[in-house]
Amino acid sequence: MLQLEIPIVQLQQFDFDEKALSLLPRALAQKYHLMPLMLHNGSLVLAISSLPDSNTLELLRFTIKVPVELVVATQREIDTAIRDVYHQWGEVESLATLEVSTYGIHEEHLLWQEAQHLAQQEPIVKLVHTMVLDAINQQASDIHIRPNEASFDVLFRIDGTLIRIREFDKALLAPVISRIKILSKLNIAERRMPQDGRIHFQERGGAVDLRVSMIPVQYGESAVIRILDKRIGLRAIEEVGFSVEDEARFRDLLKYSHGIILVTGPTGSGKTTTLYAALQELAKENINIVTVEDPIEYDIPNTRQIQLMPAIDFSFPDALRHILRHDPDAIMIGEMRDVETCKIAVESALTGHLVLSTLHTNDASGTLIRLMEIGVEPYMMRSAVIGVVAQRLVRCNCQHCLKEEVIDPIMRKNLGISASEKFYSGIGCAHCRNTGFQGRMAVYELLVMNDELRMLVSKDTAPHQYRALAINAGMLPLTAHGVEQARAKKVSIAEVYRSCM
Numbered sequence: 001m002l003q004l005e006i007p008i009v010q011l012q013q014f015d016f017d018e019k020a021l022s023l024l025p026r027a028l029a030q031k032y033h034l035m036p037l038m039l040h041n042g043s044l045v046l047a048i049s050s051l052p053d054s055n056t057l058e059l060l061r062f063t064i065k066v067p068v069e070l071v072v073a074t075q076r077e078i079d080t081a082i083r084d085v086y087h088q089w090g091e092v093e094s095l096a097t098l099e100v101s102t103y104g105i106h107e108e109h110l111l112w113q114e115a116q117h118l119a120q121q122e123p124i125v126k127l128v129h130t131m132v133l134d135a136i137n138q139q140a141s142d143i144h145i146r147p148n149e150a151s152f153d154v155l156f157r158i159d160g161t162l163i164r165i166r167e168f169d170k171a172l173l174a175p176v177i178s179r180i181k182i183l184s185k186l187n188i189a190e191r192r193m194p195q196d197g198r199i200h201f202q203e204r205g206g207a208v209d210l211r212v213s214m215i216p217v218q219y220g221e222s223a224v225i226r227i228l229d230k231r232i233g234l235r236a237i238e239e240v241g242f243s244v245e246d247e248a249r250f251r252d253l254l255k256y257s258h259g260i261i262l263v264t265g266p267t268g269s270g271k272t273t274t275l276y277a278a279l280q281e282l283a284k285e286n287i288n289i290v291t292v293e294d295p296i297e298y299d300i301p302n303t304r305q306i307q308l309m310p311a312i313d314f315s316f317p318d319a320l321r322h323i324l325r326h327d328p329d330a331i332m333i334g335e336m337r338d339v340e341t342c343k344i345a346v347e348s349a350l351t352g353h354l355v356l357s358t359l360h361t362n363d364a365s366g367t368l369i370r371l372m373e374i375g376v377e378p379y380m381m382r383s384a385v386i387g388v389v390a391q392r393l394v395r396c397n398c399q400h401c402l403k404e405e406v407i408d409p410i411m412r413k414n415l416g417i418s419a420s421e422k423f424y425s426g427i428g429c430a431h432c433r434n435t436g437f438q439g440r441m442a443v444y445e446l447l448v449m450n451d452e453l454r455m456l457v458s459k460d461t462a463p464h465q466y467r468a469l470a471i472n473a474g475m476l477p478l479t480a481h482g483v484e485q486a487r488a489k490k491v492s493i494a495e496v497y498r499s500c501m
Contacts, residue, residue, distance in 0.1 A: 006070055006071060006072050007071045007072065008071070008072045008073070009037070009047060009071045009072070009073050010073065010077065011035065011037075011047060011073050011077040011078065011080070011081045012077065012430045013430070014037060014081070016036075016037060016038070016081070016085050017036075017037065017038040017039060019039055020036040020037060020038050020039050020044055020045070021036055021085065021086065023036060023044055023064050023065075023066065024036045024044075024046075024060075024063065024064060025063070026082070026086045026130070028059075028060075028063060029082050029086065030079075030082055032052060032056055033048070033049050033050075033075050033078050033079065034046055034047065034048055034052075034060075034078070035047040035073065035078045035081045035082060035085075037071070039066075040069065042066065042067065043066060043067040043068060043069045044064055044066050044067070044068050044069070045069045045071060046060075046068050046069065046070055046071070047070075047071050047072070047073040047077075047078055047081075048070055048071070048072060048073070048078075049072070049073060049074060049075035049078055050075075051070075083134065083137055083138055084433075119175050119176075119178035119179040119181075119182055119188075120182075121175075124172075124175045124176060124179050125179065127172075127176065127179075128176060128179045128180060128183070131143065131154060132201060132210065132225070132227075134156075134165070135156050135225075135227055136201075136208055136227060136229060138156060138158055139158065139229070140156035140157055140158045140227060141157050141158070141160075141226070141227055142156070142157040142224055142225065142226050142227065143155075143156060143157075143223075143224070143225040143227070144156075144157070144162065144222075144223075144224050145173075145176065145177070145180075145222060145223040145224075145225075146222055147170070147173055147217060147219040147220035147221070147222060148170070148219055149170075149219055150169075150170050151167050151168060151169060151170050152167070152168055152170060152172075152173045152176075152219075152220070153165075153166070153167050153168075154166050154167075154168065158433070158435075159395050159396075159435075159437050159438065159439055159440050160268075160393060160395050160437075160440055161395065161435050161437060163433060163435070170219075170220075173220050173221075174220070177214070177220070177221050177223060180199075180212060180214075180223055180225070181195075181197070181214070183199045183212075184197030184198060184199045184210070184212040185197055186212070186214065191216060191221060192216055193216070194213070194214060194215045194216070195212075195213075195214045196211070196212065196213050196214075197211075197212045197214075198210065198211055198212065198295075199212060199225075208227060208228065208229045209227075209228040209297070210225050210226065210227060210228070211225070211226040211228065211295070212224075212225050212226075213225075213226075228297050228298070234273075234276055234277075234280065234298055235273055235276070235277050236277055236280060236281075237250065237251065237277045237278065237280075237281050239277070240273065240274055240277050240442060241441050241442040241443075241444070242444070242446075243476075245474075246444075246446045246476075249387075249446060249448055249474075250278075250387070250389070250446060251281070253386055253387040253448065254278055254281055254282060254354075256354055256386055257329075257352060257354065258349055258350070258351075258352045258353055258354055259349050259354060259355070259384060259385070259386035259387075260345060260346065260349045260355045260356075260357065260384050260385050260386060261278070261354070261355070261356050261357075261386060261387045261388075261389075262336075262356075262357055262358065262359050262367055262385065262387070262388045262389070263275055263356075263357075263358050263359075263388075263389045263391065264358065264359045264360065264361040264362075264363075264364065264366075264367050264388060264389070264390045264391075265360075265361075265390055265391045265392055266360065266362075266392075267360075268393065269391050269392050269393050269442075270391055270392075270393045270440075270442050271358040271391065272297060272358070273442075274389060274391065274442070275332060275356055275357075275358065276297075276298055276300065278356055279291070279300050279303060279332055279356070280300060282330050282354075283300055283301060283302040283303055287329035287330055288326070288327060288328050288329045288330070289302065289303040289304070289328065289329065289330045289331075289332070290303070290304045290305075290306065290323045290326060290328040290330075290331055290332075291303060291304070291305045291306060291331070291332040291333075291334075292306045292308065292316055292319040292320060292323065292331070292332070292333050292334060293305060293306065293307060293308065293332075293334040294307070294308035294310075294316075294334050294335075295307060295308075304326075306319050306323070308334075316333060316334070316335075316337070316338075316340075316341040317338075317340040317341055317344055320333070320341065320344045320345070320348070321344070324348060324353075328353060329353065329354065330353065330354040330355075330356070331345075331348060331353055331354070331355050331356070332355075332356045332357065333345055333355065333356070333357040333358075334357070334358065335357065335358050335359070335360075336357045336358070336359050336374075338374070339374050339375035339376075342371060342374050342375065342376050343375070343376060343380075345357060345384075346376055346380045346381070346384045347380075349383075349384040349385075350380065350383055350384055359371075361390065362390070363390045363445065363463075363467070363477075363478060364388040364389070364390040364445050364446070364447035364470065364475065364478075365388075365447060365463050365464075365466035365467040365470055366390075366463050367385075367388045367390070367447075368381065368385070368388075368457060368463075368466055369463055369466075371385070372459055378457045378458050378459060381457050382454040382455075382457050383454075385449055386448070386449050387446065387447065387448050387449060388446075388447040389444055389445075389446050389447075390444060390445050390447075390478060391442045391443065391444035391445075391478075392442070392443050392444075392478065392482075392499040392500055393440045393441070393442055393499070394440065394441060394442075394443055394482065394485070394491050394495050394496060394499045394500075395437035395439075395440055395491070395495055396437060396438055396439040396440060396441055396490055396491055397424065397425055397426045397436070397437065397438070397489060397490060397491055397492055398426035398428075398429060398431055398432035398435070398436055398437060398438040399426075399438070399489075400426075400429050400431040400432070400438075401426045401427050401428060401429035401431070401432065401436065402424045402425070402426060402427075402489060403424065403425065403426075403427045404422055404423070404424055405422075405423045405424055405425040405492050405493055405494065407423060407493050407494070411493060411494070411497050412493075414497070414501060415479060415483055415493065415496070415497065415501075416483075417483060417493070421487075423486050423487070423489075423492065423493045424489045424492070425492030425493075425494065425495075426438070426492070437495075441485070441490065441491070443478060443481045443482040443485060443491075443496070443499070443500060444478065444481060445475055445476060445477050445478040445481060446475060446476075447470045447475050448473065448474075448475075450473050452469050452473070453466065453469050453470065453473070456469060478500050479496065479500045479501065482496035482499070482500045483496060
């Protein structure tokens with residue numbers, strides 16, 4: 001590019017021209033990694049990362065219909081600009097062509113009749129498609145459509161943080177909600193009851209599953225779309241975030257012929273990611289693996305995965321009874337949520353099966369108490385449970401905007417860190433959308449059952465006694481692991497405190 005004397009630009013703080021954006025459709029900008037910057041002396045200034053071939057140049061001339069001046073930027077800057085800038089303007093003109101009527105409260109049925117019609121029109125179809133595509137490209141985990149009195153907001157959850165993307169006029173809410181219902185095969189006419197559905201979305205040759213939840217709220221229907229990108233969701237054990245020692249201990253647990261391995265934590269703590277990492281490791285062996293899930297989130301080769309169907313009363317206990325007749329070596333249960341499921345899982349572990357599952361508890365030692373509270377007898381647990389991973393997902397510091405963190409003295413006291421020790425946090429910049437965070441990681445504690453712990457299992461033992469023995473046996477507590485990551489500047493102390501205390 002230097003030899004051709006093409007100017008180089010930086011796009012991070014560039015003030016993009018709305019008229020220039022309107023000349024190049026977003027689809028072409030994404031496909032060829034091009035970013036229109038501004039109009040200059042009747043020409044469109046276009047940022048490129050590499051020289052387009054002759055066919056692409058011909059297509060651009062036909063599409064843009066004005067002379068083009070080329071400048072150079074990095075592909076990352078161009079893709080970021082497409083992602084962040086186009087969603088501000090991309091659908092404005094097409095939506096302006098829609099004639100949306102407003103009706104009073106007594107004519108609500110007319111509004112929804114019109115909404116069903118508009119949901120099939122190109123501007124609404126394109127708007128919903130672009131919204132989902134934006135979220136996937138930004139690696140968002142959820143899309144939130146939040147109605148207000150006179151408008152509605154679209155928010156993306158990225159790295160655990162809700163980011164407001166755009167506000168729309170309230171008149172477009174009903175058509176957008178109707179479009180999502182059509183795609184997820186929900187009842188368009190039902191607006192007073194919650195509904196759940198799924199959408200299978202094809203993007204760049206890969207499958208992305210969308211889980212849709214609708215609930216009625218005071219200003220209309222609120223929607224949350226959970227994004228399960230099967231191309232990026234699966235991780236190997238070495239990518240979960242274990243230390244070298246704990247990774248070796250966890251891999252050793254997977255070599256057992258029988259016993260229960262539990263992954264615990266609140267909703268959204270990465271339990272499923274860890275379970276699937278373990279499943280992929282087990283699938284390398286020549287063993288029979290069967291899973292029971294609700295829903296099946298990712299396809300694992302060399303396993304048989306069963307989808308529960310509550311509508312026909314096909315539940316975890318029903319599935320487990322049939323699984324045991326199929327001679328499995330390893331069983332994965334999506335969640336141990338009731339006494340019957342727990343008892344069958346324990347019995348399976350005691351009769352020569354390796355069982356993996358999840359449970360909602362705050363820490364590893366509390367898992368033993370929780371199982372007894374559900375109804376599992378202590379004598380069965382002593383032989384069945386072989387290991388517990390308790391984990392949280394914490395937001396990582398953006399490494400481009402680190403600054404020394406101001407820490408509340410109470411936080412320091414509760415986490416056991418000295419007043420003189422320095423820690424760092426992100427303050428927000430263009431790289432992290434001014435959030436201060438970029439990516440997430442797991443902090444965890446790994447409890448491996450030993451003879452001392454087994455002897456202690458009873459209804460009279462307090463959680464702190466299990467915890468003390470586990471620490472003596474080599475378990476690094478959850479908060480201590482979080483502080484270690486903060487010392488490495490990977491996370492902030494405030495994030496560790498929020499997630500782990």
